[in-house]
Amino acid sequence: MRGDITFDSNGNRLAGHLYLPERDAGAAPAVIVVGAASGTKEQSPAAYATRLAKLGYVALAFDHSTYGDSEGTPRCDENPFAKSEDIKNAVTFLAGREEVDRERIAAVGVCGGGGYVPYTAVADRRIKAVATVSGLPDLRATITDGYAGDWREMMNIAQGAREAYAKGGEAQYLPFMPPGDAGQWVNNGKKYYLSDRNQDPAWRNQLLLWSYDKMVQFSALDVIELLAPPRCCSSRGPTPRPSRRARPPTARHRNPRNCS
DSSP: OEEEEEEEETTEEEEEEEEOOSOOSSOEEEEEEEOOTTOOTTSHHHHHHHHHHHTTOEEEEEOOTTSTTSOOSSSSOOOHHHHHHHHHHHHHHHHTOTTEEEEEEEEEEETTHHHHHHHHHHHOTTEEEEEEESOOOOHHHHHHTTBTBOHHHHHHHHHHHHHHHHTTOOOOEEOSSOSSOOOHHHHHHHHHHTSTTOOOTTOOOOEEGGGHHHHTTOOGGGTGGGOOSSEEEEEOOSSOOOSGGGOOGGGGOSSEEEOO
C-alpha cells in the first residue's frame, strides 16, 4: 500500500510516498530509498520501495528539496549537504510513525544516493544499516574528471551565476545529461533518463549551475571510515563503472560486506 506523505526539512515541505507492507504484526523495520542525483521519487526509489514493501519493510521514497513535488528554490539544486539534511529529516519522520520500529531504520542509496546515504549515516546513528547500488560516492572526482568540462572554469561560471541571481536575475541551468558523447557512465545514464525507462515524465534534464561548486566539495569517501558499526552493503550491478569516482564506499569502510 502506498500513501502520500509530507515532512519538513530545513524550512521546506518535502513530498514523499510511504510504502507499507501487507502485514499486521506491529511495528516493522523501515528503509529510506535515496535515488540518483537529480532524481525524483517516481524513478528508481519507487521501484526499490515497492519491492521492499513486498518483503515486509516500510519504505520511504521522497523528493529532495528543490526537486519534484517538494518545496525549495531555486529548483534542481544538487546540493549534497542539503540532501544529507533531507535524509536526516526523513529518519525523524519515520521514527515518529507507529508503523515503524525506530530501532530498525536503514537506508539504501542508488547512484548518487550511494554517496549521500553513507555520508549521512556517519552522523545520524539512527540509521542502523546502509546499502548502495551502483554507488557514485565521489562527486568531487566526477567534477574534476571533466563531467562538466574544465572544473576550474566551471567554478568561475557558477560564481558568476550566483551573483547574477542575487541581483534579481533568473537562475541559470545546464543539462544534467549533457549532449554528445560525455563518457561511458553519462552515456549509460542517458539510456535511462532520456528513454521510456524513466518513470517520471515531469523529470527535468537540468541542474542549477552553481550546484557544481557544492558537488566539487563532496566525497563520501572522506568520512566513510567513520561509518562502522552500521553494516554497509555495496552492489555494483552487472557492469560497474570503470572509474575511481565509482569506487564502492566499502573500499574504505572498516567492516564492509560486498553484495555484488
